[in-house]
Amino acid sequence: xxxxxxxxxxxxxxxxxxxxxxxxxxxxxxxxxxxxxxxxxxxxxxxxxxxxxxxxxxxxxxxxxxxxxxxxxxxxxxxxxxxxxxxxxxxxxxxxxxxxxxxxxxxxxxxxxxxxxxxxxxxxxxxxxxxxxxxxxxxxxxxxxxxxxxxxxxxxxxxxxxxxxxxxxxxxxxxxxxxxxxxxxxxxxxxxxxxxxxxxxxxxxxxxxxxxxxxxxxxxxxxxxxxxxxxxxxxxxxxxxxxxxxxxxxxxxxxxxxxxxxxxxxxxxxxxxxx
Amino acid sequence: xxxxxxxxxxxxxxxxxxxxxxxxxxxxxxxxxxxxxxxxxxxxxxxxxxxxxxxxxxxxxxxxxxxxxxxxxxxxxxxxxxxxxxxxxxxxxxxxxxxxxxxxxxxxxxxxxxxxxxxxxxxxxxxxxxxxxxxxxxxxxxxxxxxxxxxxxxxxxxxxxxxxxxxxxxxxxxxxxxxxxxxxxxxxxxxxxxxxxxxxxxxxx
Numbered sequence: 001x002x003x004x005x006x007x008x009x010x011x012x013x014x015x016x017x018x019x020x021x022x023x024x025x026x027x028x029x030x031x032x033x034x035x036x037x038x039x040x041x042x043x044x045x046x047x048x049x050x051x052x053x054x055x056x057x058x059x060x061x062x063x064x065x066x067x068x069x070x071x072x073x074x075x076x077x078x079x080x081x082x083x084x085x086x087x088x089x090x091x092x093x094x095x096x097x098x099x100x101x102x103x104x105x106x107x108x109x110x111x112x113x114x115x116x117x118x119x120x121x122x123x124x125x126x127x128x129x130x131x132x133x134x135x136x137x138x139x140x141x142x143x144x145x146x147x148x149x150x151x152x153x154x155x156x157x158x159x160x161x162x163x164x165x166x167x168x169x170x171x172x173x174x175x176x177x178x179x180x181x182x183x184x185x186x187x188x189x190x191x192x193x194x195x196x197x198x199x200x201x202x203x204x205x206x207x208x209x210x211x212x213x214x215x216x217x218x219x220x221x222x223x224x225x226x227x228x229x230x231x232x233x234x235x236x237x238x239x240x241x242x243x244x245x246x247x248x249x250x251x252x253x254x255x256x257x258x259x260x261x262x263x264x265x266x267x268x269x270x271x272x273x274x275x
Numbered sequence: 276x277x278x279x280x281x282x283x284x285x286x287x288x289x290x291x292x293x294x295x296x297x298x299x300x301x302x303x304x305x306x307x308x309x310x311x312x313x314x315x316x317x318x319x320x321x322x323x324x325x326x327x328x329x330x331x332x333x334x335x336x337x338x339x340x341x342x343x344x345x346x347x348x349x350x351x352x353x354x355x356x357x358x359x360x361x362x363x364x365x366x367x368x369x370x371x372x373x374x375x376x377x378x379x380x381x382x383x384x385x386x387x388x389x390x391x392x393x394x395x396x397x398x399x400x401x402x403x404x405x406x407x408x409x410x411x412x413x414x415x416x417x418x419x420x421x422x423x424x425x426x427x428x429x430x431x432x433x434x435x436x437x438x439x440x441x442x443x444x445x446x447x448x449x450x451x452x453x454x455x456x457x458x459x460x461x462x463x464x465x466x467x468x469x470x471x472x473x474x475x476x477x478x479x480x
Contacts, residue, residue, distance in 0.1 A: 092410050093464065096442075099414030100451070102465045110464035151462045152471070183459055219458045 036067050039074035046081045052091065059098055069104030076111045085118045086140040089148070120156060121147035124163055125171060132168035145175035152182040165195075167202050176207040183215040187222045193232040197239075206239045213245045213256075221252040390435035391474050395421060395445075397455070400428030402447050409443025409469075411436050416446050438475025444468070 043053050056077065060070040073094055080090050090111055097107035125138050125146060149159065162178055169177075177198050184194040197218075201207050206214075214235075221231045234251040238244070249256040395407050406416035411434065421430035442461060445452045453460045454470040463469045
């Protein structure tokens, strides 16, 4: 009987102490859920498409992202939308970070930095267009290409310098030139010669869709052991004479088929790993 | 039609009349007996206890499942039905094999018509497992494992992707590594490098 009484007392004590704890936890959970709900409402109000919101929420649910972190990520997407920046790079980065099990706080930090980079690149491009009296709009694809070069080896200073030295060209041409510059920097190409190649390309309107593969040809030549000076000389003579990438490849001893991209009607494997 | 004899019909009618008379007599007897029964009030709770006793108890789902699974059953089929179900099963298996072609290791990540085959090849003799993760598979490695050719150090996988711009990396024994020798890599912001892959008419790397 005594045992029963003491057991009942113990159970009662546990129950009494557990109730406030549970209430507290529920309040906390409710607050967090409210945070997500509020963030989602703000996202809808800002015009973030339902598909995007669902994509984010299901990603968070599938990967067990905490509600508070989820609310923060949704809020950043809202900020991106309010700034009228392309959302896809940010959504992709969230997906990548979550899939790679990066802590949510680090993902938030990366996204905030990315947002600053996009604002910087947009402002720089806008100033460039104004300076040259160009009334073109910067297409999202061009803005993405220009900004993402900051993650491909170019610094903000590099980007500013290219735009400062570039003649009046379209944002698309600008993006292609920036890609070439980033490729050259990644393979450690002589910086002076890189600048010469890019400025010659601008001068002779070489950075067009027809000359795709040019950057890869330079990289292939460099990897095959051709000197920077020889590559630069061949590149600039090709640009000046209105030559083609195929001609440039033959000058530096690179197979054009290695750098050419498949046409839509002739699909074929692209990448062959090299170690 | 055979015509019935009048004598036979008459006999049958007489028999039926007698049967009816006996039935009525029985009912009258029961009625008089019921009238003689003393009027007694039923005890309280009789109705509920009777209802409780006769109520059917719901058997738990697991028990019903167990009983269903352990009871003997017989199946009936027609040759036509058997042929149809066999054909359906074969179709299912064939579809699964098409999706994951063990010989060529081709995986279709998109059902669109404009798919470009991309061959991922990696010389990595010491690796135990190689997967590819990227923006084309939401960075999830499960369906994109590279397969080692017999007697070769080369790991291979062919994917069919839509034209576009992708980032990817290899997971070599669980470690993120950009494509060795790729032309263009990017910092992923999380301390690793991704390789950039541009497919289609608009690529310009």
